[in-house]
Amino acid sequence: MRPRLVLHSARLLDPATGGFLPETALAVGEDGRIAALGDDEEVRALAGPATTVVGLDGAVVTPGLVDGHVHPVSGAELTHGLDLSGCAGLDDVRAALAERVRSLGRGEWLFGWGLDPNVFGDRPVAVEPFDAVLDGVPAFLLLFDAHSALASRRALELAGVDGPRTFGQASAEVVCDADGRPTGLLQEDAACELVERAAPRPTHEERRDRLAAALRAMAAAGLTGGHAMDANGESLALYAELDAAGELPLRLRVAPWCQPGTDADGVRELIAGQGAGGALWQVAGVKLFMDGTIDNGTAWLERPDCHGESTHAFWPDPAVYTAIVGELHRAGVPTATHAIGDAAVRHVLDSIEKARATGGVPGVRHRVEHIETVPDDTLGRFRELGVIASMQPTHCCDFTRADHTDNWSRRLGEERAARAWRCRDLWDSGATVVLGSDWPIAPFPPLGVMAGARHRRPGRDLTLPPHGPEQALTALEALRGMTTAPAYAAGEEDRAGRLAPGHRGDLTVFAGDPLTTPATELPGLPVLLTAVDGRLTHRAPQV
Template sequence: MPAPTGGDLAIAGARLRTNMECEPDRTATALLVRDGVIARLGSDAEVRAEAEAAGIPVRDVAGATVTPGLFDSHTHPHWAAEVTAGIDLGGLGTVAELREALAAEHARLPEGAWLRGWNLEYEAFEGEGMRGELLADAAPGRPVALICYDLHTALATAPALAAAGITGGRDFDDASEIVVDASGAPTGELREPTAYNLVFDAAPKPSHEQEREALRDMFRRLAAVGLTGGAIMDGREATVGLLAELEERGELDHRLTVHHWHAVGDDDEAVARVIANRERRGRLWQTGAIKLFSDGVIDTGTAWLHRPDACGDGRAAFWPSWERFAEVVRAYHDAGMLIATHAVGDYAVNRVLDVYAGLPGRPGLPFHTIEHLEVLSDADVEKLRGSGVTASMQPLHMQWRAPDCSDTWATRLGEERAATGYRVRDVLDAGATLVLGSDWPVAQYDPRLGMAWARGRHTPGDAAAHVFEPEQRLTGEEALLAYTLWPALARGHADRGVLAAGAVADLTVWGADPVTAEPDELPEIPIRLTVVDGRVVHEG
């Protein structure tokens, strides 16, 4: 097949938010795209004349606002395409509600099919604990495998455990765990991917064509909310192969960086293989990036904290050997790769910063990121200052917090430490680069919701909703920059995140200005056009 090429397009009648400190022409209302690259900005008349002379179609957007394309700095679209094929269990807060939903799905499914569910919340099991037997009678005899909303815990019934050959506990290279009862029998709770993937790997798999089409359709869903690209944080060989195939077929509607997921048990040979493949890329996708874990999540007690949580947990790293973590980071760093490390707990952030600080300089290459940073002490924030580290955060995840601190997250942390959550303003004031994302399918992928939470820190659209740490709110301009220019700069891309001649033509066209709109209005602003590489991939 011929190599993919970019599109030709002109947009007129717009309000342009260029993200340029020194805009070449503040009166510009139009832009021209040739072969996927912005060729010029100018007046409607200038751009229209040049476009018509070249036979390039002109879209008049009648006063809409054009911004650089929105980039989700932490997403899992390939995983989400698989996970969300099951039943959505979000908002079901009791075991009775879960049983009712599972029974309805059981009645719908053909005999022999697995019952899969996602978005499971911990609160339903606060009284009796996470045990598969609590749900078994909702789907008698059928394997049931459910994954929690944070993707760190799964729950399986006895038939699913049997299919995976799980009869008791096991030792893992990382902090994963098959939870067992006093007799050593598995309860069905499986903590962290190495443990729960035993079950999901035993479930029936879609065909290659089904998997490819599901990923294609996932990117189209993301484009419909204005996203033009993202950082895939669970990359594997299958992901790279599917992206290459979609691009060859002309069906890739997203610009992507694939972070290879490094497992704790990966040896030096595995590291060498990843490094050897670091230059794989297409027109719209690239590898050369790594994802590691330093800890788990607060809700299960696996986040790494400065002091134990209310249950006495939180003082263990994801890695049995922190020295091995540092060795792996150094190997990928020396190979010129971009490293993203999951660090939810404050002590995890602190320790990862120490490892990063010990790395030698790499002139001309971007520095590494830390993902999530859900809680930070004042010392951790100060340690970010001057580190060069990018903080990749998701204020959207505050949607699971309760104003009275009765949620699992705040109960474990305590009210005082919960108030140190999602300190995006403090991170910015410390001079760190801030980028925002969703962690989809952990939270909703819509960047309008992400911006609304970052700016309002309360449930969007609810005027009476509690505002969490109002002093941490971002401005409208900061929220947009954290989805456009700042991710580009953090990844060393001078031709992204701006509207300027020579920049790639990834564009989001809004029905209103996302900077001046009130936070509560953001989720309702229509997306008029989403443009990737000069091609309209969504029109609203």
């Protein structure tokens, strides 16, 4: 059988060793697996009339890059609005909002995303600074962490939100002033949804087109796969539709949410749904939350932050979370738990330890997502329990500062801010560290994620000092964090993450060597080609 893809005149980079393979060409068979490695002449001889043959003139081929934590559907929808991520102060935000308001029709909603709480300085995060600009305009402005939002006065009115509410999520809140009037700040999904339900929603076709465009952009950035950490709304139907049409350019591993209030039937439904999918997507795992975020005071810390906040778990009764993790473990379902604060991370590790003690299916690989601050005695437990550390270094780079004057660091204080995003310590402790973007929270281009893991500087100004340079990863470790590590986390190390016969033909091709390109220059390294299952999903014009 003739291969579907042949790449030749290439340098084949092995992330397991950090060296180049002796071969200069590879072929991917009709089954989507690497069928042969060899020299140019022998591999080119395998090609048939239907084979795509690409000469790379010394370009570097790596296993396809995988984003270990991404939200494709919600990201495609959220980023359709006004991008506020570049605003450095309140005046910048007001100017951006004013410009967008001028383009709106009567009664039309304004949607924004990426709002950094640091723009408020020492002021409380509230809609009041924007009241004059948003007078009479229904607006919903998502903060950068996507766990909180600001709603304008008109949006609150249309949603019927005129005071505090009670939610099943312990950290969810309609924040109100001393007189019980909403300030516009909505904490966590349950509160945000009060206003989102009142806003116009995109059609199915609009969602599909936005998702397809976002996935194409990801492929062009070098991604061949992603661990999708939600299955909300129409997500699974959209993946199925694109997959059936041959328009899914990434291989997606999807983890539906399990929220507080999920009953026994709901857990059984999550277990029964495992394995659903198509050619390039599959439901594999369950996503849970142990806390919120440090920036909005909803993380779970062992000691309160400087405002006396971040003292509670996301689950009103954390023991219920522990019981559900145990049930999923015994059913062989891997879990991925959002845990940002030190108390949250500790509770997740304790829960996984209890689950493992009950037996169950051997080899289940559980994960902790984010891990923004943890004490020393937590580090070694990841290796001991076989728990994957899933981290997003660009969150540290872009939303905190080396001098700890940012909102995240000021809330935690010097001791805890000094142990931010301990990628190096977790790696050295023997944990498997998976890297990702958490898009739309941070940009998805994987070279930027890998660069941030190495330099730990703000991507918008690389002249600024790094935050915790002692926690940086090497170039090879960063590459492994997006190749071999996500393959291991998915239990697919025997068929993914390497350039070897029998492994998937998911490939990323760069104009130069990502291991020798300086970290500050890495985001600009051209991505020449990406392939999934040996089918090209991106090809630069010059290739």
